[in-house]
Amino acid sequence: MKAILELGFSVNVPFKMCKMVRWILPLQGLMLNVDGASKGNPGPCGDGGLFKNPHGTVSLAFSHFYGLGYVRWWLLAIKQGLMITEIWSDPLSLVNPLHTGVAPSWDYYRWWRDVHDFVQQHGVRVSHVYREANQVADALANYACLMHCNEVFNSSRQLPRPCFPSLIGDRMGLRSFRSP
Structure with missing residues (x-):
């Protein structure tokens, strides 16, 4: 550092604030934490998520491989009779269109319309969370991409091993820690 200053260069180290982030229990009903993953652009993609009750117990979880894209967690919720009150998702590309009522693109309009209708009909609150508070869903989405699988898990004990550290942390x- 001293040598840099002696050469006449100024040092400007930006200060970054870290945030403490954690998963929070839903107040009532079931919360869906959902995330997507893509291995390439374009590339194989999938999503994963889990339904948790106010005690933090996993009611159901899933990993879905979609090849080049599609989302259908709402069909799983309907089929299983799960009444979702909240959805937490870290991709703003899912959250923002559900708030604005405008599909992200024509390519996604068909599935987006179904999700939007589900959210509106059931009065589901959709919120953005940081990736650090959505790690189990992220692990499930990555599992779907890597294993090219479609699986439903009926309890936390059935989840793939990569989910356990985050689930225990939750x-x-x-x-x-989240730094900008």
């Missing part, structure tokens, strides 16, 4: 209320 249950213990552990915080993750």
Whole structure:
């Protein structure tokens, strides 16, 4: 550092604030944490998610491989009779269109319309969460992409091993650091 200053260069180190982020229990009903993953652009993609009750218990979880894209967690919720009250998702590309009522693109209009209708009909609150508070859903989405699988898990014990550290962290209320 001293040598840099002696050469006449100024050093400007930006200050970054870290945020503490953690998963929070839903107040009532079931919460769906959902995330997507893509391995390439374009490339194989999938999504994953889990339904949790106010005690943090996993009611149902899923990993869906879609090849080049499609989302259908709402069909799983309807088929299983799950009444979702909240959806937490870290991609703003899912959250913002559901708030504005405008599909992200024509390519996605068909599935987006179904999701939007589901959210409107059931009065589901959709919120953005940071990736650090959505790690189990992220692990499930990555599992779908890597394994090219479509699986439904009926309890937390059935989840793939990569989900366990994040699931345990959620249950213990552990915080993750997020830097901008």
